[in-house]
Amino acid sequence: MNEGETREADVLILGAGMSGLMAARDLVQAGRRVLVVDKGRGIGGRMAYRRIGEAIFDHGAQYVSARDERFCRVVEALAEQGMMAAWSEGMPGLPGDHLRWRGAPHMKAIPVALSSGIEVVCGTKIDSIHRHGDGWRVMCEGGSVIDCAAMIVTVPIPQALALLDAGGVTVEDSMRQRLEQVEYSRCFTVMAVLDQPSGVPAPGVMTFSEGPLAWLADNQVKGISPVPALTLQASAACSLARWEMDRQETAQLLLAEAAKYVSAQVVEHQIHGWRFSKPVHLYGEPFAAVGDGLWLAGDAFGGGRVEGAALSGWAAAADLLAGGRLRWMSRWLLVGTNPLWLLARDWLDWLVRRSCMRQDNVLCCARLRIASEAEWRRMS
Numbered sequence: 108m109n110e111g112e113t114r115e116a117d118v119l120i121l122g123a124g125m126s127g128l129m130a131a132r133d134l135v136q137a138g139r140r141v142l143v144v145d146k147g148r149g150i151g152g153r154m155a156y157r158r159i160g161e162a163i164f165d166h167g168a169q170y171v172s173a174r175d176e177r178f179c180r181v182v183e184a185l186a187e188q189g190m191m192a193a194w195s196e197g198m199p200g201l202p203g204d205h206l207r208w209r210g211a212p213h214m215k216a217i218p219v220a221l222s223s224g225i226e227v228v229c230g231t232k233i234d235s236i237h238r239h240g241d242g243w244r245v246m247c248e249g250g251s252v253i254d255c256a257a258m259i260v261t262v263p264i265p266q267a268l269a270l271l272d273a274g275g276v277t278v279e280d281s282m283r284q285r286l287e288q289v290e291y292s293r294c295f296t297v298m299a300v301l302d303q304p305s306g307v308p309a310p311g312v313m314t315f316s317e318g319p320l321a322w323l324a325d326n327q328v329k330g331i332s333p334v335p336a337l338t339l340q341a342s343a344a345c346s347l348a349r350w351e352m353d354r355q356e357t358a359q360l361l362l363a364e365a366a367k368y369v370s371a372q373v374v375e376h377q378i379h380g381w382r383f384s385k386p387v388h389l390y391g392e393p394f395a396a397v398g399d400g401l402w403l404a405g406d407a408f409g410g411g412r413v414e415g416a417a418l419s420g421w422a423a424a425a426d427l428l429a430g431g432r433l434r435w436m437s438r439w440l441l442v443g444t445n446p447l448w449l450l451a452r453d454w455l456d457w458l459v460r461r462s463c464m465r466q467d468n469v470l471c472c473a474r475l476r477i478a479s480e481a482e483w484r485r486m487s
C-alpha cells in the first residue's frame with residue numbers, strides 16, 4: 108500500500124498463508140468484500156520456494172497430507188489443474204503410509220492457485236490492531252491505514268498478541284493464558300546446489316532422529332528441480348541452540364552432516380532461519396474468537412501443518428459468517444428463565460465444546476459454535 112493510503116474492507120485477513128487464503132475464499136464466496144494483507148514479498152507464508160540459478164528448492168513446508176474430506180477435495184482439484192502432484196506413499200522414517208503431495212512446480216504454486224479471485228496486498232507489514240468504532244483499524248508500516256468491520260488474524264500467535272498489545276486490544280485472561288502457552292519450534296533450512304545427482308533413492312528423502320539434521324530432501328528426485336538441489340532442515344534442538352550463532356557456521360555444520368549421505372559436492376548454498384516453524388503445543392480449538400468481530404486462526408489452532416492451517420481458516424470464516432445468526436439464536440434461547448430453555452442452552456454449549464475438542468471435527472465445531480460462556484453470562 109502507498110504511504111498514507113486508507114483502505115476499507117468488510118473483512119480484513121492478516122496473513123496470506125494457507126489459513127488466511129482458505130478463510131478468504133469462503134468469505135468471498137459468501138459475498139463479503141475481503142482484503143488479505145501480508146508483509147511478505149509474495150503470498151504463501153511458510154509454503155515457500157527458492158531458486159538459486161537453475162536449482163529450485165521447497166524451502167518451507169515440504170509436503171502436504173490430506174485427511175479431512177473437504178481438504179482432500181481441494182487437493183484433488185488442484186492436482187487435476189496440475190498445481191499439485193503425488194510425491195510418495197510413505198516416507199522413510201515418517202509414520203503412516205498415506206500419500207504425501209507436493210506443489211507443482213513447487214510448494215508456492217498451491218497458495219498461488221488458491222489466491223485466484225482474492226484481493227491480496229503483499230509487502231505491507233501491519234504494526235498494530237486497534238478498536239475503531241464498531242469495527243477495527245490496523246496501522247501499517249509506512250503510515251497507511253485499513254479499516255474493517257471484522258478481522259481474521261492468521262500470523263503466528265506471539266506475533267498476533269504483539270499486534271493486539273500494540274493497539275491496546277485486551278484479550279480475556281483465560282484466552283490469553285492459553286494463547287501464551289502455544290510455542291513454536293525454530294528451524295534452520297539450508298538449500299544446497301550439487302555438482303551431480305545426490306544418490307539419495309526415491310522418494311528423495313532421509314529423516315534423522317538424532318544429531319543436528321532432521322530432514323534431507325533431494326528436490327531433483329522429488330521432481331521440482333531440473334538440477335541436483337538439496338533442502339536440509341536442522342532439528343528443532345539444533346535450531347534453538349544455534350539461533351544466535353553465526354549462520355554460515357550452522358550451514359557448514361549441516362552440510363558436513365549431509366555429506367555423510369550424499370555422493371556429490373556442494374556448489375553453492377544459502378541458509379534461512381524460520382523463527383516460527385511449526386507449533387509445538389496447539390491451542391486446542393480451531394480458532395480463537397477474541398470477540399466483537401476479531402478471530403485468531405492459523406496452524407497452531409487447526410493442527411500444526413498445512414492441512415491444519417486450512418481447516419483453521421475455514422473454521423474461523425464459518426464462525427464469522429454464522430456469527431449474527433448464532434448470536435440471535437443464543438439470545439432467543441435466553442428469553443425467559445424456563446429451566447428447559449436453560450437446559451437446551453447448556454446442552455448446545457456442551458455439544459459445541461465437545462466438538463471443539465475433536466481435531467477431526469473442526470468444521471462441525473465452527474458451524475455449531477455459539478457464544479462462549481463469558482458471552483452467555485454477559486448477555487444474560
Ligand SMILES: Cc1cc2nc3c(=O)[nH]c(=O)nc-3n(C[C@H](O)[C@H](O)[C@H](O)COP(=O)(O)OP(=O)(O)OC[C@H]3O[C@@H](n4cnc5c(N)ncnc54)[C@H](O)[C@@H]3O)c2cc1C
Nearest residue numbers: 122124125126146152153167168169170233406412413416
Ligand atoms: C521449514 C518448515 C517445514 C515445514 N514442513 C511441513 C510439511 O512438510 N508439511 C506440512 O503440512 N507443514 C509443514 N510445515 C508447516 C506449514 O508450513 C504451516 O503449518 C502452514 O504453512 C502454516 O500456514 P498459516 O497460514 O497458518 O501461517 P503462515 O504460512 O505462516 O502465514 C502467515 C502469514 O502472515 C504474514 N505476517 C506475519 N506477520 C505479519 C504482519 N505483521 N503484517 C503482515 N503480514 C504478516 C507472514 O508473512 C505469513 O505469510 C513446515 C513449516 C516450516 C517452516
